[in-house]
Amino acid sequence: MIALEGIVKRFGALTALDGVDLTVERGTVHAVVGENGAGKTTLMGVLGGIVAADAGTVSLDGEPVRIASVEDAYAHGIGMVHQHFRLFRRLTVAENVVMGREPRRRGGYDHAAAEALVDELGRAHGLRVDPRARVGELSVGDQQRVELLRALHRAADVLILDEPTAVLTPQEAEGLFGVMRELAGQGRTVLFISHKLREVLTVSDTVTVLRRGSVTGVRRASETDERELAGLMVGRAIESAYQAPDTPAGEPVLRLEALTARGLKPLDLEVSAGEIVGVAGVAGNGQTELAEAIAGLRPREGGTLTIAGRALSDATVAQRREAGLAHIPEDRYARGLAREATIAENLLMGTHRRRFRLDRRAMNARARELVEAFDVRAGDVGDRAATLSGGNAQKLVIARELAGEPAVVLACQPTRGVDIGAAEFVHAQLRAARDRGAGVLLISADLDELLALADRIVVLYEGALVGESRDEAELGLLMAGAHA
Amino acid sequence: MRDRGFAVGEALLAVAIALAVGALFVLIADDSPATAYEALWTSSVGSTNALAQSMTTAIPIIVVGLGMGLAFRVGLFNLGGEGQMILGALTTAVVGHALASLPGAITFVLAVVSGCLAGAAWAVLPALWEVFLRVPLVVTTLLLNYVGALLATYLAAYPLRDESGGSTLAQTAEIPSALQLPIIVPNTPLHAGLFAAVLAPLGVLWLLQRTSLGYAMRMTGLNRDFAETGGVPMKRTIVTTMALSGALCGLAGALLVMGQTYRYLDDSIVSPQTAWSGLAASMLAGFHPLFTFVSGFFLAALQTGGSGLQLATNVPLQLVNVIQAVIIAMVAVRLWLGRRVLRR
Numbered sequence: 001m002i003a004l005e006g007i008v009k010r011f012g013a014l015t016a017l018d019g020v021d022l023t024v025e026r027g028t029v030h031a032v033v034g035e036n037g038a039g040k041t042t043l044m045g046v047l048g049g050i051v052a053a054d055a056g057t058v059s060l061d062g063e064p065v066r067i068a069s070v071e072d073a074y075a076h077g078i079g080m081v082h083q084h085f086r087l088f089r090r091l092t093v094a095e096n097v098v099m100g101r102e103p104r105r106r107g108g109y110d111h112a113a114a115e116a117l118v119d120e121l122g123r124a125h126g127l128r129v130d131p132r133a134r135v136g137e138l139s140v141g142d143q144q145r146v147e148l149l150r151a152l153h154r155a156a157d158v159l160i161l162d163e164p165t166a167v168l169t170p171q172e173a174e175g176l177f178g179v180m181r182e183l184a185g186q187g188r189t190v191l192f193i194s195h196k197l198r199e200v201l202t203v204s205d206t207v208t209v210l211r212r213g214s215v216t217g218v219r220r221a222s223e224t225d226e227r228e229l230a231g232l233m234v235g236r237a238i239e240s241a242y243q244a245p246d247t248p249a250g251e252p253v254l255r256l257e258a259l260t261a262r263g264l265k266p267l268d269l270e271v272s273a274g275e276i277v278g279v280a281g282v283a284g285n286g287q288t289e290l291a292e293a294i295a296g297l298r299p300r301e302g303g304t305l306t307i308a309g310r311a312l313s314d315a316t317v318a319q320r321r322e323a324g325l326a327h328i329p330e331d332r333y334a335r336g337l338a339r340e341a342t343i344a345e346n347l348l349m350g351t352h353r354r355r356f357r358l359d360r361r362a363m364n365a366r367a368r369e370l371v372e373a374f375d376v377r378a379g380d381v382g383d384r385a386a387t388l389s390g391g392n393a394q395k396l397v398i399a400r401e402l403a404g405e406p407a408v409v410l411a412c413q414p415t416r417g418v419d420i421g422a423a424e425f426v427h428a429q430l431r432a433a434r435d436r437g438a439g440v441l442l443i444s445a446d447l448d449e450l451l452a453l454a455d456r457i458v459v460l461y462e463g464a465l466v467g468e469s470r471d472e473a474e475l476g477l478l479m480a481g482a483h484a
Numbered sequence: 485m486r487d488r489g490f491a492v493g494e495a496l497l498a499v500a501i502a503l504a505v506g507a508l509f510v511l512i513a514d515d516s517p518a519t520a521y522e523a524l525w526t527s528s529v530g531s532t533n534a535l536a537q538s539m540t541t542a543i544p545i546i547v548v549g550l551g552m553g554l555a556f557r558v559g560l561f562n563l564g565g566e567g568q569m570i571l572g573a574l575t576t577a578v579v580g581h582a583l584a585s586l587p588g589a590i591t592f593v594l595a596v597v598s599g600c601l602a603g604a605a606w607a608v609l610p611a612l613w614e615v616f617l618r619v620p621l622v623v624t625t626l627l628l629n630y631v632g633a634l635l636a637t638y639l640a641a642y643p644l645r646d647e648s649g650g651s652t653l654a655q656t657a658e659i660p661s662a663l664q665l666p667i668i669v670p671n672t673p674l675h676a677g678l679f680a681a682v683l684a685p686l687g688v689l690w691l692l693q694r695t696s697l698g699y700a701m702r703m704t705g706l707n708r709d710f711a712e713t714g715g716v717p718m719k720r721t722i723v724t725t726m727a728l729s730g731a732l733c734g735l736a737g738a739l740l741v742m743g744q745t746y747r748y749l750d751d752s753i754v755s756p757q758t759a760w761s762g763l764a765a766s767m768l769a770g771f772h773p774l775f776t777f778v779s780g781f782f783l784a785a786l787q788t789g790g791s792g793l794q795l796a797t798n799v800p801l802q803l804v805n806v807i808q809a810v811i812i813a814m815v816a817v818r819l820w821l822g823r824r825v826l827r828r
């Protein structure tokens with residue numbers, strides 16, 4: 001049994017951990033969940049020898065221990081896989097795995113033995129990676145396997161995985177869950193950090209919930225549900241059930257007729273005023289291409305596009321926006337905002353063309369209104385957008401796009417990487433846009449999000465729309481390509 | 485306001501380190517750094533005459549630096565300031581001479597405008613290549629420097645050569661006196677072009693901060709994908725920016741002709757490295773228009789002081805080159821680091 005008691009950690013004035021108790025049975029998968037900034041990484045750092053706690057004790061199987069460094073942690077069989085990989089990209093898989101614990105022969109590094117060892121280790125745990133491949137050339141999922149192998153090679157009995165699924169595709173995540181269950185079956189202990197409640201419930205035995213540095217609940221996974229956990233995470237009830245619109249959908253406001261672009265098969269799709277149409281699909285099946293084709297960022301190869309009754313097949317981005325299209329891009333830092341520009345400047349984008357003169361006072365005043373109305377937690381509107389946290393950066397994008405009451409909202413992965421509170425806010429805003437008569441096209445990799453928001457859900461598979469459903473099982477099949 | 489990662493403090497630090505390195509070189513050469521820097525000071529800003537000389541040298545440096553810096557702010561690496569400046573100088577000289585019979589004011593306006601247009605044309609060409617053919621602008625602007633310089637040399641040596649004075653130099657005929665900028669400090673070379681060097685930075689600042697075109701330009705420089713997604717027409721913005729950038733470089737050439745040489749004089753721009761000093765000034769200023777005025781003057785003073793230094797002490801003129809090189813190296817490294825940080 002691994003027990004942390006009364007752990008306190010302060011960073012200056014901020015109390016990251018405020019007397020946290022955590023008890024983990026050996027041979028189980030134990031999840032630690034909480035919003036961004038709740039203290040999950042810090043808590044695991046205490047166990048992994050990376051963070052020195054200000055107070056509290058750590059004991060392993062009843063024995064108090066002192067873990068002052070990563071080496072101490074390894075000596076006690078505790079290994080950590082970080083949120084951000086710590087691999088040498090130019091070295092091979094085998095070299096990365098054995099680094100620091102190399103097999104030697106005649107005083108030198110033994111390539112063959114290292115490769116055999118990594119092969120063997122991978123076989124034993126279902127973590128197959130080519131030992132000779134260079135890490136920099138591997139997919140993210142494979143790089144994570146290398147991290148896991150490295151921890152296992154150092155004889156870790158206790159594996160800490162810090163948000164391991166954040167970078168994985170659903171299939172890769174499934175694979176990882178298999179590995180985690182298997183490790184637990186062998187008697188090892190897996191500490192799994194996440195804020196995705198669905199996967200937490202599928203893979204773990206026990207869940208500890210952290211909120212602002214304190215434990216707000218410990219539950220057996222079999223005896224709780226997403227709703228309860230989400231409530232514990234944010235400290236209040238979370239509304240996530242689907243809410244049908246009060247009024248039936250109106251006229252079509254976005255229409256694609258056999259529209260094609262590079263990476264897309266001819267697509268037919270209609271979104272009416274007052275409805276949310278969801279686009280489901282495994283990442284990489286044409287979501288980015290579809291969004292760019294609609295937004296005017298990807299040249300059309302055929303077909304037609306109509307926005308709010310206007311034929312805009314080859315229109316510029318500006319013309320489409322003029323016609324009433326709002327675009328919430330999938331990657332807020334790539335397309336959604338300019339980190340080095342001020343908050344006010346970020347909020348101005350798209351509406352700046354109205355006059356030749358730029359009225360800075362009006363710009364700042366409007367920015368203050370939007371920041372207020374959309375609850376963006378920001379210092380001053382003259383601060384750089386880079387100072388905003390992920391959730392607030394997304395609120396900034398939402399504020400800019402929805403402020404003009406657009407006729408069509410193209411929302412791409414609008415809650416990716418933001419915490420529950422911000423996600424809830426984004427969902428409320430999209431529902432509100434629908435209820436005042438906008439047509440919303442919601443492209444998301446998160447099926448839960450689609451089921452909670454969308455009135456209709458279509459599935460994108462290999463660049464084609466392959467079906468429509470609101471049934472979770474059927475959607476899963478369509479997403480996997482099992483259409484007639 | 486916080487611009488592209490180069491604060492005033494860092495610029496001053498770069499200058500301080502460069503001066504220290506320079507001092508070290510003087511020590512190695514067995515001389516007194518104090519004496520050397522005193523001579524440098526005296527001969528660059530120590531007297532009205534020296535000050536006026538430094539300011540005169542600074543005028544084209546500031547304006548061409550402003551032009552190149554404007555493109556850099558938008559993420560367009562316009563390395564063609566030299567060619568654009570040469571074309572501007574030549575065109576102003578030729579147009580001014582050709583239209584000498586018109587009323588002075590008209591000649592003046594037409595000569596200046598045509599110099600700007602020539603610089604703009606020389607910059608728009610690579611912009612069009614980048615936009616429509618995807619040929620990297622950083623390469624073509626640089627190559628067009630050589631084309632521009634050779635073209636101007638040929639024109640000044642043959643078809644447009646001044647035959648009147650029997651001079652053996654490759655130069656065009658003198659511009660009419662209506663075009664020659666008046667001296668503003670008697671008995672010094674400082675001419676009325678100073679007003680342009682003061683007003684141009686203010687104009688660029690106004691454009692960038694107070695107009696929607698400038699806003700679109702800045703956002704494009706900070707994150708091109710963001711600007712494009714927001715509806716900024718990318719092709720048009722690139723071409724417009726390069727036109728403005730080239731026009732400023734052309735203006736720098738026009739000011740050189742109207743204030744100092746009174747004709748297009750072959751190699752009056754390439755050898756003194758005016759355009760490259762301008763780029764260095766602009767980088768040192770973090771591409772901020774007003775700071776470019778200060779750093780442009782600083783680099784010009786350094787050059788002016790260099791000649792005096794050689795006369796007064798045993799320290800060779802190269803000390804100035806060492807100082808400049810260290811500054812440029814540090815600024816370049818800082819910008820490169822800044823870009824890496826931004827990309828993360």
Ligand SMILES: Nc1ncnc2c1ncn2[C@@H]1O[C@H](COP(=O)(O)OP(=O)(O)O)[C@@H](O)[C@H]1O
Nearest residue numbers: 011014016034035036037038039040041042043
């Ligand atoms: N090294 C540090 N210095 C200062 N503050 C930190 C440091 N590490 C974490 N924090 C702060 O402690 C809090 C908890 O962070 P963290 O444990 O990373 O949260 P989580 O992993 O749950 O998202 C956050 O407010 C974070 O900003």
Ligand SMILES: [Mg+2]
Nearest residue numbers: 040041083162
């Ligand atoms: Mg974390």
